[in-house]
Amino acid sequence: MLKRYRNLGLSILVILLGIFAIYLVSGVRPDVMLRSIVTSAFGSIYGLSETLTKAIPLMLCGLGLSLSFRSSVWNIGAEGQLLMGAVGATWIVLYVMPNAPKLVLIPIMFLVGAICGGIWALIPAILKVKFNLNEIIVSLMLNYIAIEFVNYLVYGPWKSPYEWGFPYSTKFPTSAQLPRILDTRIHYPTLILALILAIIIYIILYKSKLGYEIRVIGDNIDAARYAGLDIHRIILLVFLLSGGLAGLAGVGEVAGIHHRLRVASGISSGYGYTAVIVAWLGCLDPLLIILVSFLFGGLLVGGDAIQVSLGLPGATINFINSLILIFVLVQGFSNARIPSIRKRKSER
């Protein structure tokens, strides 16, 4: 437990180092930049509300990814799965049951979004299990395909007749718009869903047979095979679940923020990739991931601030994020999570 908090503290240190590197490139003083990030993200009610809004998709994607990384399979496709979730929700709202009442529509929207994200994630899983394909490359390729698919929809069959030919779907009816807290953009149904799911996943992971199996496979795949676990089934299940969670995030973005489907870059600014870092920095622990998501939501919000008020490029924050990931790696708590590597040594 203590080690976790130490890591969390050290990660903040790496942010500081990254900021210094940025100083060398751009000449913006580190303290000025840090103050700008912190005050904009955490220094006001408004900043906090935006941080929380950004944290919602990170939580859901990060939770899903943690399941996959826990079992030592690499789902890097959360970005695409999020987008497919958004597509599923849009399909339900605009083309299946546009007139359904709110209480029916919203749950079904989330359900279908989760299914769409899950199915999208099953593709790399099936290809891995059946053809032994590298799931990292396949899930990444599917991100690019999903982006083009969303763009195809909004430029093609789903382009709204009411939007003057611009690539927008028709606006969602109010019955499909998620309620928000006061005048913030926090679509709280998605947030509550994320928190509940974090607890459920925590229970699955540490208190259920499935969780035990996931952890055994992640820790030592040879031992799992020895014990007669159905590894293929578990890999499929893990991908289905992690894709489903990312799909929920996509539903939250279209139903809670945009209220329509639009071009892919308008829906997600790389949440699926940031979530990889969130999952690892959260030590693949569901509850810690919630906390880390909030931190990274803040970083993303701070990223806008340093762009507007200090003139730094938007990529700056991506750079800081990647440094954090390297730090996570160098700290070695990714190794600790995949002891199969060490096991292999003792086998020799």
Added chain:
Amino acid sequence: MSFILEILKATIPAGTPLLLGALGEIYTERSGILNLGVEGMMIMGAVSAFGITAITGNVWLGVLVSAIVGGGMALIHAFNSITLKANQTLSGLSLTMLGLGLSGLIGKRYVGVPLLNKLHSLPIYGLKDIPLIGPILFDQDPLVYISYLLTFVFWFFLFNTRFGIELRSVGESPDVADSAGIDVSKIQYLAVFIGGIMAGLGGAYLSVVYAPAWIEGMTAGMGWIVLAITIFSLWRPERAILGSYLFGGIRVLQYKLQPFGISPNLLNMLPFIFTILVLMLASKEISRKRISAPSSLGIPYFREKL
């Protein structure tokens, strides 16, 4: 006829950055190290080549620096995976993210800057008049010729020199190599470094020859396609050339197919769908011919203490 000729001629430059990257990754993986950071190294190569060329006006200096930058990036991965024995997958991913972020930061001032000095095509006298293949292969820019040469050199060294044997044995079984007196981590460091140099060159080709321009995120997934080509080539340089031009052709074909009324968005998916198909093909072939990836790929080598 000229229609097909034009496509083939355009295919080669479109496939060249992939070829350069794949040659390097083949060496890296042959040594037993998996480097998923190709995308990051390529884009850093692209931004540094562009920056140096824009400042100095010398394309070749830009290309040189991109190789050094790519190699330097790769050393981070080498340190992580060989010295620290950290998780190679995660290290590669972080390298990709680092490259994408840092290149955006450095490259901001080069966005939209036009490059006035660039490499022009240089038809090779005599060779370019060979019927059919002449105008396709030998009416290109100098870097393309260098990529032909490098393919040969990489093939030759891998299969016909002592270094090649050492490299392959390290990737197959590091402990055997170690007991035969080969310095495993030295070979691995070198192989990863070469991989970085080549990825850097691939990026340079994109930004100073092909586009020529700097755009944030301009590699757009090419680094991942390089990884797929590496598998498709069964870790053989001479097959990488085939895979790379196949993908180059697909990219060119996208615009050729637009007039047939297929949605350009769907056509844009082609390279990515094709990657998955190619991986499946390679997987079939691997199991049929009983070829395997270098058997210690991705597994850190811990030297037994005697």
Added chain:
Amino acid sequence: MKGKFSVALSLVLLVALIINTAYGVGAEKKLKVAFIYVGPIGDYGWSHAHEMARQSLIKKLPWVEFLPPAESVPEADAVRFIDRFVREEKADVIFTTSFGYMDATIEAGKKYPDKIFFHCSGYTRSKNVGTYFAELYQIYYLNGLMAGALTKTNKVGYVGAHPIPEVVRHINAFALGVQEVNPKATVDVRWLFSWYDPSKARMAAESLISDGCDVLAFTEDSPTVVTVGEEYTKKGKPVYTFGHYSPMQKYGPNSCVSGQLVHWEVIYRDILEKIRRKVYTNTNLENVDYWWLLKERAVELGGDFGVPINPKFIPALKEKKVTNSVFGKISVYDLVMKRLSQMKANPEKFDPFTGPIKDQTGKVRIEAGRRATHDELWNMDWFVPNVIAKIPR
């Protein structure tokens, strides 16, 4: 003693500071203006042109404080950037310069009713959100006249960024120009689905050239098409091009015939001066929509400022004669100049989108003698008959 003195001094300074900030030095409170760009400032296209306008106004409008602009703002994040400008930077007027920001701008208008917003290229307005646009279709028509005269293969190419009404309108205007001087010529289109991606633009341009096109126009934010044209021309296969948005003739002195240039500063200046004079307030923008063309001087013909046609190509254009229903037998050069002055006149004496205009299926879209309305132009989702490409659906 020394201590007391320094306390007194700092008190005086503090008071001075308070007075200074409370009342300000000088009379007028400066208008704080913010810009949000979708692309990078250096993209040499859309965002670059807006930034050039902003820069030129910094000196001309000393009563305005221009905040540092936000560039490369993704559509998904526009709301937060607006929030930041309003809450942290205390901006009074915000210009959002991409159609993708429309929802965000309207939403912000509701949230901050005492601020003024102007959204570029949108179609939704509210009491404190106006819209504006500098439209190039008349210039594209003039470029089309030249393209029709210069093509030898009777195949003209067009590289389009996205299939949205703005680009469709440009292609149609260009094709109408081609049609007028060369009824045999066709216009083919390749889509990039990107505003700025030189390597895609290059592939698209080369693909058109290999299909036989020898004149290229485009809507995309880089000079790639012009550089490709220059390369081919130098190799002995002339490809003529038209620059877009920024002066691009220098990238293709032997290929770039003319082009479209924009003067956003004309519109920005007008808006800001009217805000200063309280003509525009936060309650009366419901119907404020700038749709400025040649007659307002918001756009200019040429590959470089002050050069309507690259002198290299003037002889060829003067040589080419066509028979025109209004002017009789006339050289294309004179035709371009006549049409240009007709469209510069206020009110215009000519507009390319005047009926009869049919679409690809032969359906009459604009009846004989009628000029297309603003809404028809905004909604345009059909091609004129000599365009052989289709709009992706």
